Amino acid sequence: MNVNVVYYESPIGLIMIEARDETIVEVSFAEDVKVSEKETPVLSQAKKQLDEYFEGKRKDFDLPIELQGTDFEKKVYIALIQIKYGNLASYKDIACNIGHDKACRAVGGTNHKNKLAIIVPCHRIIGSNGKMTGYAGGLWRKTWLIDHEQKNSVN
Secondary structure, three states: OOEEEEEEEEOOEEEEEEEEOOEEEEEEEOOOOOOOOOOOHHHHHHHHHHHHHHOOOOOOOOOOEOOOOOHHHHHHHHHHHOOOOOOOEEHHHHHHHOOOOOOHHHHHHHHHHOOEOOOOOHHHEEOOOOOOOOOOOOHHHHHHHHHHHHHHOOO
């Protein structure tokens, strides 16, 4: 199994992209470059798609990804991917969507574990009261991403 990493300089900071063989397994915010980079075709594709996303041209990602976690967590990640660009949902919306109406906290915990920032758009989740909730990359990034998508969405 080949593990390779590249870094991507985005408008909201440095992003580390990791692939195992030709599958993206992690997209996360980084403070600095910690490992040496080795670009592969899938990592080049990921950087290109992030460019398009940040330019407001890409609404969905088309990359081979690995969703890691329990069956419940994978259901949450799939439900997150289904939230349309520029739209928001609540933890309760996701819990109901996957058939676990009372699992709002578990959905929140799963959101926090998301290893595929932006691609699995956990930034599109807000509280049932409409308030901004936590984001592993920081609330300022979440706010930026939501504003960016709403500004560039065509409804």
